[in-house]
């Protein structure tokens with residue numbers, strides 16, 4: 146298994162170019178199932194999760210041509226057919242369940258294995274299924290497989306989400322675009338990735354209003370056609386490098402971003418006394434200041450994103466004073482706390498809160514990436530820690546950060562990948 150060896154690397158300097166958003170590209174790939182023609186997707190982050198989703202599409206007859214140089218996918222669905230995709234791929238990424246909505250919309254039925262939970266939580270799909278049922282589908286769950294069947298087709302309706310689930314909002318939108326009549330989804334997620342999916346679907350001929358608000362209206366249409374779409378920038382990759390630049394007291398220019406999507410992150414960094422300069426699609430982070438401890442509560446967008454919680458925990462671990470992080474989205478998203486403690490961080494976890502008492506210094510140690518963002522947090526800690534940090538299970542990190550080793554080296558980080 147590969148590992149990262151990271152030596153203390155402070156005052157990192159240079160330019161970072163952000164990729165397209167993984168969490169926008171995944172639902173958009175699933176939505177290609179709804180197209181009757183050719184789809185060209187640009188600014189694709191060719192991460193392992195994206196490659197798995199491409200392989201899932203190929204299993205149902207969709208042609209997927211990758212142009213790695215131009216970070217583009219050329220997709221054609223003329224030979225599409227409906228079948229249960231292989232469990233080996235489904236269990237690798239939870240986002241595989243995003244195939245359910247478009248397959249149900251296109252074929253009127255779908256059979257797919259339960260995606261299962263992951264390190265950060267049980268990850269139920271009850272809200273997805275509530276939406277499908279409301280649209281007229283019958284659901285049978287047996288032996289880990291979900292059979293969803295809309296014998297009389299899908300009929301537009303009103304759906305209220307008990308929680309603004311990102312995935313459930315995406316799946317219900319995709320199930321509704323070919324339904325008869327209008328669907329209104331209330332209390333839905335407002336993340337930028339939802340807005341991007343809606344823009345993509347509308348380009349193909351869908352009639353969806355309210356993207357980015359808590360109420361989305363979908364008027365069913367007969368079919369969807371060709372389109373070309375560029376994925377929005379990855380706000381979590383950008384946020385990760387912002388925190389990394391602050392923690393290492395560096396001076397980093399981060400290009401290809403949308404400042405609006407980063408408001409919660411940049412506001413929190415300014416509260417900590419980090420210097421941030423925002424210009425069009427560029428953010429500059431630099432800071433020689435003394436940082437202040439802050440409290441964080443993760444919330445659905447536009448609140449502070451749960452996907453940035455681990456990275457901030459690393460930063461707050463070496464800021465004088467006590468910070469409290471309240472994780473309200475996932476029930477088990479503090480596993481990085483024990484890994485950071487191995488490096489000398491002083492963190493107590495009590496239920497959904499972590500109490501971080503800043504320490505003078507942390508030191509390099511052997512630690513393990515437990516999930517994607519926890520891995521990013523350990524990279525940040527490793528860059529700040531005295532000595533050398535060895536991070537194992539780095540496949541988690543490579544799921545969400547394209548070419549991270551090269552990007553870090555380009556700003557002066559002492560990092561190398563070793564195969565053991």
Ligand code: EPZ
Pocket residue numbers: 167168169171239240266267268269270271272273274308309310311312313451452474475476517518545
């Ligand atoms: C998406 O996951 C993201 N993944 C996650 O990013 C992100 O952390 C999450 O949204 C929250 O922002 C992708 O977009 C591929 P949810 P998703 O449904 O859709 C509960 C990363 O690091 N819930 O909004 O699975 C659920 O248990 C990943 O890139 C139900 O109870 O998130 C959780 O507590 C990690 N029933 C909360 O909602 C449901 O039917 C948020 O889940 C669905 C969800």
